[in-house]
Amino acid sequence: MQTDRKRRREKQVAGVHCRVSLLALSAVTKRYPGVTALDAVDFTVEAGVVHAVVGENGAGKSTLLKLVAGAERPDAGEIRWDGAPVTFASPRDALRRGITVIYQELALVPNLGADANIFLGMERAHGGVLQADAMRAAAAKALGELGLFIDPAQPVARLSVAQRQLVELARALVRDARLVALDEPTATLTAHEVAHLATQIDRLTTKGIAVVFVSHRLDEVRRLASRITVLRDGRRVWTGATIEVDEAALIRHMVGRDVAYQRHPAGRAPHSAPVLEVQGLTRSPAFYDVSFSLRPGEIVGMAGLVGAGRSEVARALAGIEPWAAGAVSLSGTPYRPRSPREAIDRGLAYLPEDRQRDGLVLRFTVRENVTLPVLRRFAARGQIRREDEIRGARAAATAVDLRPAPPDIERPTVQLSGGNQQKVVVAKWLLTDARIIVFDEPTRGVDVGAKVDLHRQIRSLADLGKAVLLISSELPELLALADRVLVMRAGRVAGELAGEALSAERVMALAVEAQ
Amino acid sequence: MIRRYGVVFALLALCLVAALFVPGFLALGNLTTILLHVSVNAILALGMTFVIVTGGIDLSVGSLVGFAGVLTAAALTSTGTLDAVGVGGATLLALLVGTGTGAAVGAANGALTAYGRIAPFVVTLATMTIARGAARLVTGGVPIGFPAEGDPAFAQKSAALDALHAIGGGRIPVPGLERGFPMPALIMLALVAAGAFVLTRTRFGRYVYAIGGNEEAARLSGVPVQGVKLGAYAISGGCAGLAAILLVGQLKSGGPDAGLLYELNAIAAAVIGGASLLGGVGTAWGALVGALLIGVLNNGLDLLGVQSFWQEIAKGAIILFAVTFDVWTKRGGGDHHA
Numbered sequence: 056m057q058t059d060r061k062r063r064r065e066k067q068v069a070g071v072h073c074r075v076s077l078l079a080l081s082a083v084t085k086r087y088p089g090v091t092a093l094d095a096v097d098f099t100v101e102a103g104v105v106h107a108v109v110g111e112n113g114a115g116k117s118t119l120l121k122l123v124a125g126a127e128r129p130d131a132g133e134i135r136w137d138g139a140p141v142t143f144a145s146p147r148d149a150l151r152r153g154i155t156v157i158y159q160e161l162a163l164v165p166n167l168g169a170d171a172n173i174f175l176g177m178e179r180a181h182g183g184v185l186q187a188d189a190m191r192a193a194a195a196k197a198l199g200e201l202g203l204f205i206d207p208a209q210p211v212a213r214l215s216v217a218q219r220q221l222v223e224l225a226r227a228l229v230r231d232a233r234l235v236a237l238d239e240p241t242a243t244l245t246a247h248e249v250a251h252l253a254t255q256i257d258r259l260t261t262k263g264i265a266v267v268f269v270s271h272r273l274d275e276v277r278r279l280a281s282r283i284t285v286l287r288d289g290r291r292v293w294t295g296a297t298i299e300v301d302e303a304a305l306i307r308h309m310v311g312r313d314v315a316y317q318r319h320p321a322g323r324a325p326h327s328a329p330v331l332e333v334q335g336l337t338r339s340p341a342f343y344d345v346s347f348s349l350r351p352g353e354i355v356g357m358a359g360l361v362g363a364g365r366s367e368v369a370r371a372l373a374g375i376e377p378w379a380a381g382a383v384s385l386s387g388t389p390y391r392p393r394s395p396r397e398a399i400d401r402g403l404a405y406l407p408e409d410r411q412r413d414g415l416v417l418r419f420t421v422r423e424n425v426t427l428p429v430l431r432r433f434a435a436r437g438q439i440r441r442e443d444e445i446r447g448a449r450a451a452a453t454a455v456d457l458r459p460a461p462p463d464i465e466r467p468t469v470q471l472s473g474g475n476q477q478k479v480v481v482a483k484w485l486l487t488d489a490r491i492i493v494f495d496e497p498t499r500g501v502d503v504g505a506k507v508d509l510h511r512q513i514r515s516l517a518d519l520g521k522a523v524l525l526i527s528s529e530l531p532e533l534l535a536l537a538d539r540v541l542v543m544r545a546g547r548v549a550g551e552l553a554g555e556a557l558s559a560e561r562v563m564a565l566a567v568e569a570q
Numbered sequence: 571m572i573r574r575y576g577v578v579f580a581l582l583a584l585c586l587v588a589a590l591f592v593p594g595f596l597a598l599g600n601l602t603t604i605l606l607h608v609s610v611n612a613i614l615a616l617g618m619t620f621v622i623v624t625g626g627i628d629l630s631v632g633s634l635v636g637f638a639g640v641l642t643a644a645a646l647t648s649t650g651t652l653d654a655v656g657v658g659g660a661t662l663l664a665l666l667v668g669t670g671t672g673a674a675v676g677a678a679n680g681a682l683t684a685y686g687r688i689a690p691f692v693v694t695l696a697t698m699t700i701a702r703g704a705a706r707l708v709t710g711g712v713p714i715g716f717p718a719e720g721d722p723a724f725a726q727k728s729a730a731l732d733a734l735h736a737i738g739g740g741r742i743p744v745p746g747l748e749r750g751f752p753m754p755a756l757i758m759l760a761l762v763a764a765g766a767f768v769l770t771r772t773r774f775g776r777y778v779y780a781i782g783g784n785e786e787a788a789r790l791s792g793v794p795v796q797g798v799k800l801g802a803y804a805i806s807g808g809c810a811g812l813a814a815i816l817l818v819g820q821l822k823s824g825g826p827d828a829g830l831l832y833e834l835n836a837i838a839a840a841v842i843g844g845a846s847l848l849g850g851v852g853t854a855w856g857a858l859v860g861a862l863l864i865g866v867l868n869n870g871l872d873l874l875g876v877q878s879f880w881q882e883i884a885k886g887a888i889i890l891f892a893v894t895f896d897v898w899t900k901r902g903g904g905d906h907h908a
Binding site: 416 | 773777784786787
């Protein structure tokens with residue numbers, strides 16, 4: 056084992072000099088039901104080099120990371136590790152070969168100390184008895200190398216996010232990792248913490264460790280990485296050295312030129328007074344001073360990167376989570392819902408982002424799901440009037456084009472496709488007769504046909520006079536549907552674009568902190 | 571089909587085996603005895619099903635049978651009440667005290683779980699201990715009930731106990747049934763039918779399933795999650811109170827140790843009857859079938875003169891089998907879903 060490691064080190068050092076690819080993905084393709092997440096993507100990483108991967112939400116960055124981590128296997132294409140073709144059987148297999156992936160949601164056991172976490176799964180033991188002192192000392196040493204001087208025995212739950220990240224990095228060091236991949240490592244860090252992390256990443260590369268860095272923040276990407284790969288819609292659109300490209304060019308690569316959807320005619324001039332007015336809505340640290348208004352018959356888009364605070368604002372308006380400061384009025388009267396029930400009663404419907412987790416009771420049939428928010432209407436003195444319920448559910452399911460037609464409302468929703476499930480969620484809120492409808496990523500994971508249907512329904516809801524707030528990470532979708540677009544960045548409204556000014560480049564530029 | 575009616579088939583198969591090999595099993599008298607014997611457990615399992623379907627658990631029902639039972643017996647045989655309202659009034663009061671105590675403690679369980687956000691296992695473990703302790707405290711450790719010889723109110727108290735016995739131990743004359751149909755079994759059937767109605771036909775019932783199926787989705791749909799949970803625990807407690815009344819009536823006394831470990835039998839019956847401890851699944855009739863399965867097994871083995879120790883082992887095996895069957899069919903059926 057020891058000599059094996061030494062040999063590896065030597066090879067590693069040699070690798071730094073002749074720039075042999077440590078990891079090479081060639082033409083890898085990964086499909087999920089209804090979507091091709093990666094389409095014949097090439098990606099190589101060299102020892103001692105930081106290689107950044109950038110792209111819009113849904114461009115395929117996470118999938119790429121999963122392939123590298125061994126969490127998923129490609130449907131086509133080849134992965135070479137250290138020059139030889141490999142198939143990672145599992146994350147544990149990739150780990151054993153020297154690949155450590157540090158996810159945004161850190162994989163630490165909160166109640167255990169840094170030492171126990173660092174050695175998790177590779178504990179040093181004598182006949183089953185842990186060598187706690189030895190591990191603690193080794194953990195302290197690894198943490199010290201990363202500039203983190205803490206008691207390794209204290210539960211990691213007490214550490215800051217930045218400190219926990221360093222614990223994960225220390226874990227990679229202890230494991231003799233040869234490639235470390237970081238998923239959005241700076242998303243929740245302060246400027247000072249980012250600087251410290253950057254120093255540590257530099258230090259890793261001097262040891263010959265390859266670093267893959269996935270990020271939205273282009274300034275950090277340009278500072279840290281020497282190579283950059285841009286993904287868009289599952290394809291690799293550009294790879295090159297950081298010095299060859301400026302921020303504007305990167306944004307152009309990320310956004311692309313083609314707009315996939317027909318822009319719906321926006322010819323409705325909403326003259327009427329706003330139905331919802333939001334003033335200075337704040338809840339630290341999720342969102343700050345958010346102000347906007349919605350008028351009947353209007354679709355307002357909300358763009359921004361994951362974590363920009365869009366869903367948080369929507370959830371606050373839907374009565375799911377509170378807000379700390381700010382004022383909202385709905386139809387001219389003050390509005391501050393304390394529960395989803397209150398929001399529904401006031402005429403605001405929220406279609407959550409994760410329909411399986413928040414939107415549907417999967418075990419329930421289409422009928423049972425659709426009538427859940429309005430069961431009161433189908434019940435007399437607590438008893439459900441079955442015929443009325445069936446009639447109402449059938450009408451709603453038909454209105455959203457649930458396929459195959461005529462819709463089978465007694466089918467458990469767990470058996471439906473993603474697109475049909477989303478239609479059930481829409482049908483459910485159609486029945487509430489809401490005046491304001493907030494869609495949170497309505498077409499994520501939905502096949503193209505259902506997407507077109509859903510777009511038409513969103514449009515027709517606006518035509519019926521509903522005010523629609525559309526949160527979407529898909530720029531073409533926003534451009535096609537929205538009358539104007541609010542761009543959020545780091546919890547604040549970074550700008551509002553409409554008419555001529557509304558373009559993919561402008562939205563992206565506002566979203567990624569390019570001044 | 572198999573999945574939905576699997577337990578019913580198992581029950582029928584067990585009855586068939588018993589009919590073939592156990593002398594006396596098929597006698598009408600024996601069959602009604604089984605119904606009488608399962609009535610308390612079936613009523614507890616019915617209430618337990620409401621709680622389990624929401625994704626919770628209620629460990630307090632056994633102790634609650636003891637606690638509500640001693641209060642029922644005390645209310646029934648208190649000289650003060652008998653003097654004030656007579657035998658009829660005291661009986662009515664006893665019924666109210668029994669169900670009221672059960673429902674109130676159940677509602678407290680529900681409030682702590684739903685509003686206090688404490689794990690139901692912990693909450694009901696605590697109330698289980700408290701209720702048992704309170705039952706022993708109230709009685710001083712000895713059963714309340716039959717008056718001592720020479721008690722000045724002997725006649726009145728006996729009359730009151732007889733009145734409650736009509737409910738807990740009474741028989742309804744039925745032609746062809748020598749000893750009639752046991753009252754508790756009738757009450758059990760009525761309660762299960764009512765429970766089935768509530769679970770499948772009412773808004774409350776729909777909400778119970780919605781919460782167990784996906785609590786977050788239910789909340790976002792405007793379902794009053796906390797209130798519904800409180801209601802489910804109150805129903806479970808109320809069922810425990812009714813079971814206590816039947817037991818007191820049957821035995822003509824309320825003992826502080828009555829209902830010991832009944833919660834486990836109730837959970838077993840609900841689970842055998844198809845309720846999933848993960849929530850969202852379970853039926854009222856399933857609870858009855860589960861209780862019957864245990865009852866038929868015990869009765870058959872009793873008639874065969876098998877040691878009670880073996881009965882426990884057999885019951886455990888059936889629970890394992892039921893749950894394994896459930897997991898197995900779910901895995902088989904889940905593959906083609908997204």
